[in-house]
Structure formats: C-alpha cells, structure tokens
Amino acid sequence: MSAPFVQAVLAGHSSLGLAFAALIYLVCFSGTVAVLVHDFERWETPVVAPVEAAGPDTAVATARSFLSGHPATEHIFISLPDINSPRTRVYAELHDGEILEGFAGTDGTWPGPAQTPWSAFMLGLHIDLHLPHAVGSFVVGMTGVALLSLLISGLLSHPRIFRDAFHIRLGGTKRLQEADLHNRAGIWALPFHIVIALTGALLGLTTLIAGTLALAFFKGDVEQTYALFFPPALEDDTTPAPIPDLEAILADAAARAPGAELRMLRLDHPGETGQSVHVTMGYADKLAFGDSYIYDGNGALFHSEQVSESSLGTRILQTIGPYHFGWFAGWISKIAYILLGAALTWVTSTGVAIWTARRRSKGHPAPVTERLWAATVWSQPFAYALSALTALVWPGPDPLLVWAIATGLCLGLTVPFGPVALSAGLRVASAVLLTALPLAHVLRHGAGYADPMAWVINAGLLAGAALIALSLAWRAAPARQSSMA
Incomplete structure (x- = not known):
C-alpha cells in the first residue's frame, strides 16, 4: 500500500474514532459488565437458592403458581435453569401492561417479583442506552458499525501490524509504548473484536433491517417481514376457557424431540379461547434456541419448527445473542468475554489518549x-x-x-x-x-x-x-x- 493511502486511512481512522469515541467506550464498557448480568441478578437476590435440576414438573408448577395469583395475564415466559443461570426465570406481562419478573422457588412456587434494579439498569444501558428502544438500539447498532469500520481502517492504516504483532517498543516514550500496546491488543483479539462489533450492529439495527426488507419486498409492511422469522399466531378470542393440560403438552413435545430438554414454556393469553402454549426444546450441542412447538387452547399441535430443518439464516439469527454476550459455555465463555471485552474497552480508551499525546508532541495540545x-x-x-x-x-x-x-x-x-x-x-x-x-x-x-x-x-x-x-x-x-x- 502506498504511503499517501496509508496516511489517508489513518486520518480517517482518527476522525471516525474521535467522533464515536465516547459512545464506543460506553458500549464496550457496559457490554463487558453485561456479560455477568445473570450473575449480578443472583448477587442482588442472594436469598434465592440455585436450582439443582428442573424439568417439566417445575415449569408446570411455576405456571400454575403464577396464574393463580395473576389470572389477568397476557403473556408468561418460564425459562428453566441452564448453563448461564441455575434459576427458573419468570417474565410476565399482565393485561394492564405491568411487567413482572422474578425467579420461582425450587418447588416451582412464585414468591413475587425479584428486586434486581441495578442488573436491569446495567443491561438496559448496553442494549439501548435507556433511550426509547427503537432510537437507542439504532444508536447502539450504529456504534457497532463504527467500531467495525475502525477495526478495518486500523488494519489498513498499519501495513506491518501482522508482522509486528509481537513487537513492543518498551523503554521508549510513553506514547510509543501505548501505541504499540494499542495495536497489539487490537490485533491479538481481532476475531473477537469483529464478532462483537458485527453481532452488536446486527442486534441494534434489527428494526432498520426489517424496515428495509419490508420496503424492498412487502411494500412497506413490516409485519410480513417479521412473519418470515416468527411462527404464526392463533386467532384472537377473549372468551374465557380453561388452561389446557400442560403436562400432556410437555410430554408430547418431549416425544417429538428425543434427546432434547425443555428450555422454555410460554403461555399467550392464558385462560382465553384464543390461548396458545409455546414449548421450546433445546439441545446441549446446539447454540440455536431449539425445536419449537405451539399448541392451541385444546392442547392440539398447531405449529412446529425443528432446528435441524431450519434455514442457515434462521440458525445464525438465533445464535447472534449468545455469541454477542458470551452466554454459551458457562464460566469458560464468560471469563473469556470479560477479559477480551476489557481489552477492547482499553483499546478504545487508549486510542484517544494516543491521539492527544501525538498532538501534544507536535506542539498542538x-x-x-x-x-x-x-x-x-x-x-x-x-x-x-x-x-x-x-x-x-x-x-x-x-x-x-x-x-x-x-x-x-x-x-x-x-x-x-x-x-x-x-x-x-x-x-x-x-x-x-x-x-x-x-x-x-x-x-x-x-x-x-x-x-x-x-x-x-x-x-x-x-x-x-x-x-x-x-x-x-x-x-x-x-x-x-x-x-x-
């Protein structure tokens, strides 16, 4: 690469870095801490004992315990303990719009909402900066795009970066040492940096991507775009009806997915004729959510989707979240993501420091x-x-x-x-x-x-x-x- 090209790319790298520096730093810092959000939830609620094992009986008991105290429930999600958190998690939306979140007891009883305000704040700051979700997620997504652009321009502006990957000028000026460490930390963890930036951009720009696809293929109808990725819904009917036989539904789902374990039980519009029961059966060797089975209010199978038969695009979409947050291999992936995330945060912080030091050395502080x-x-x-x-x-x-x-x-x-x-x-x-x-x-x-x-x-x-x-x-x-x- 010619010297003028390298200088031009370096100038662009510096300008882009300065423009997005604060946002990139905040997103990287908050993301590193957010890797441990499930563990901070446990820290905020240390009186809740971890669950050794939970299965269909726990899910059914949790659903009944919650609905007995909250019959006017619109949606309820019950996630069983997994490698990320040994707790039965409950997320519910009531008819009046109130959101209730918490953890069921070891016997499936619902003790009430959990008090985890700091964990919720910390995760929300990373996902959408606590702005209106569409706006905040767009800003975070564009920050991911900027970070990805900085990684590419950083490579192009340093032609010898791979050759000098293990060369650090120690004993010289502080600026040269920090520049070398900045470049080495950037190159040593480059695959991680790219994965984080790319998955973050995709997660943040979901609304924009869906809108673009709608304009291109569905005359602006965003609902048709989302229908490509989400299962069909039953016809809405608010006439009161009994809850279907959850034990029979879960037994049927288990028979259809041999070798899989129950991951999530979801009830939509429970107690209504138009209710549905969603069952997710997960596999230990797959990052994707798993097989999905939807049953109507009579307990009959309405729709099913097996992960082995889903498209490559669908499987990629389902693994973006775990890959972005490091929620796929327990503490092994969490520790790796914390260390690599801290390195990315440090690279971001030193980038601006190097720029200011260079200006000061040239007499333009x-x-x-x-x-x-x-x-x-x-x-x-x-x-x-x-x-x-x-x-x-x-x-x-x-x-x-x-x-x-x-x-x-x-x-x-x-x-x-x-x-x-x-x-x-x-x-x-x-x-x-x-x-x-x-x-x-x-x-x-x-x-x-x-x-x-x-x-x-x-x-x-x-x-x-x-x-x-x-x-x-x-x-x-x-x-x-x-x-x-």
Whole structure:
C-alpha cells in the first residue's frame, strides 16, 4: 500500500474514532459488565437458592403458581435453569401492561417479583442506552458499525501490524509504548473484536433491517417481514376457557424431540379461547434456541419448527445473542468475554489518549479533549460502582439517575482539574467504592447466602478494586523515577 493511502486511512481512522469515541467506550464498557448480568441478578437476590435440576414438573408448577395469583395475564415466559443461570426465570406481562419478573422457588412456587434494579439498569444501558428502544438500539447498532469500520481502517492504516504483532517498543516514550500496546491488543483479539462489533450492529439495527426488507419486498409492511422469522399466531378470542393440560403438552413435545430438554414454556393469553402454549426444546450441542412447538387452547399441535430443518439464516439469527454476550459455555465463555471485552474497552480508551499525546508532541495540545477523555474513561467505573452501592443501601433512587448524576459530576470536574488529577482521583474513588460494595452487601444480606454466587461477585469486586489500585501505582511509578533521575 502506498504511503499517501496509508496516511489517508489513518486520518480517517482518527476522525471516525474521535467522533464515536465516547459512545464506543460506553458500549464496550457496559457490554463487558453485561456479560455477568445473570450473575449480578443472583448477587442482588442472594436469598434465592440455585436450582439443582428442573424439568417439566417445575415449569408446570411455576405456571400454575403464577396464574393463580395473576389470572389477568397476557403473556408468561418460564425459562428453566441452564448453563448461564441455575434459576427458573419468570417474565410476565399482565393485561394492564405491568411487567413482572422474578425467579420461582425450587418447588416451582412464585414468591413475587425479584428486586434486581441495578442488573436491569446495567443491561438496559448496553442494549439501548435507556433511550426509547427503537432510537437507542439504532444508536447502539450504529456504534457497532463504527467500531467495525475502525477495526478495518486500523488494519489498513498499519501495513506491518501482522508482522509486528509481537513487537513492543518498551523503554521508549510513553506514547510509543501505548501505541504499540494499542495495536497489539487490537490485533491479538481481532476475531473477537469483529464478532462483537458485527453481532452488536446486527442486534441494534434489527428494526432498520426489517424496515428495509419490508420496503424492498412487502411494500412497506413490516409485519410480513417479521412473519418470515416468527411462527404464526392463533386467532384472537377473549372468551374465557380453561388452561389446557400442560403436562400432556410437555410430554408430547418431549416425544417429538428425543434427546432434547425443555428450555422454555410460554403461555399467550392464558385462560382465553384464543390461548396458545409455546414449548421450546433445546439441545446441549446446539447454540440455536431449539425445536419449537405451539399448541392451541385444546392442547392440539398447531405449529412446529425443528432446528435441524431450519434455514442457515434462521440458525445464525438465533445464535447472534449468545455469541454477542458470551452466554454459551458457562464460566469458560464468560471469563473469556470479560477479559477480551476489557481489552477492547482499553483499546478504545487508549486510542484517544494516543491521539492527544501525538498532538501534544507536535506542539498542538488539546487540553480540553484530554480532560474530557480522562473524565469519560474513569467516570464509568465510578458511576457504575456508585449506582450499585446506592441500589444496595438505599433502594429508592433509580440506578439510571444515580449513574447519570455521577457521570455528569465527573465531566463537571474537568473545569477545575487537569487530566492527571482527574484520572488519579476517579481511580481512587472507584477503588474505594468497589471495596465498599462487598462490605455493604454482607451488612445488608448477612453472610449466610443461599446462593454462593454472591461470594463470587464480591470477590470479583474486590479484585476489580485491586486492579484499579495497581493501575494507579503503575502510572505513578514512571513519575517517581523521573523525579529521582
């Protein structure tokens, strides 16, 4: 590649990175934490014991327990424990639009909605930034497109990046060291970065893609587009009717899918003549959702779809979510995604730092950008930790409001403080808050957790505090050495 081409691509890489830097960083940071959303839900509700095993009997008992207390239910989803979470999860929408979410007991009883406000805030921030869903998911999807473009332009602007994949200039200037680490972290985990950016873009731009297909093939009728991917619905009839025999339905589904296990039981319009029962039977060796069976109000099979007979496109669509969040191999994939997600977040943060350092070395510093970027990067560990601590000790305020105030406060500190002081101060504050979280958790819930995951998360929070403290010490070491020289 010619030098002018490389310079042009590098300029475009820098411009695109600066334009989307804050959004990309926020999406990458929130996505890394969201990998553990099921585990943080368990941390927020440590009194709920994990379920050793659950099957059709548990699903039926859960459905009956919930519907006995909420007969005016529009939809109810019952997801059985899996490799991601050892809990029977319930999600229901009532006739009045109220949403109820929680976890059934080991015997299938419904104890009431679970209080997991911080987990819901954290996942929502990654999915749609808590904006109206269509708008927020579009913004997140475009952020994924920008990230994918940055990965490609980063490769094209560094012709020797593969050749120098294991070459790092240590002992030189801080800017050159960070540039080398930025490039190496980008290339070492390139397949992961591409998968995350591509799947994130597809998930976020679903509405836009569906609308485009509707305009191209169905004269703008979006419902026909969605009909390509979703099963047909029964005719709506609100006349009261008894719930069909769920045991017989689940036994029939199991007979039709030998070797599969029940993953989800869904009831639409239960107690009405137009009700339907959806059964999903999953396979341990497949990422796709599994075989789907739909029964009418009389318990007769209305529609079925086997994953082995579905199109390649359908199977790809069903695996986008697990591949994007790392929810497919238990803790093996979760730990890998946390480490790789942290690397991608770090690559994003150092990209802007390298740009500002390059400008400063050329005699054209950008002090405002330096301050804003330091506040942006270190505001998120601080804001996340503060919102989690507030939700733990004072459940009243919305975690989103606490996060927004904390983030705004950090940005406001760019007026009196420089980037070095901001970075150091916010790191110290973040480490202190992360250390306080496990202590506050034990004080509120006691040490006799029914779910041992609470101890795992507490240990992880302390490890995060230690890593931030180490990063502060690592940053301070060169300054001390310089002052002693």
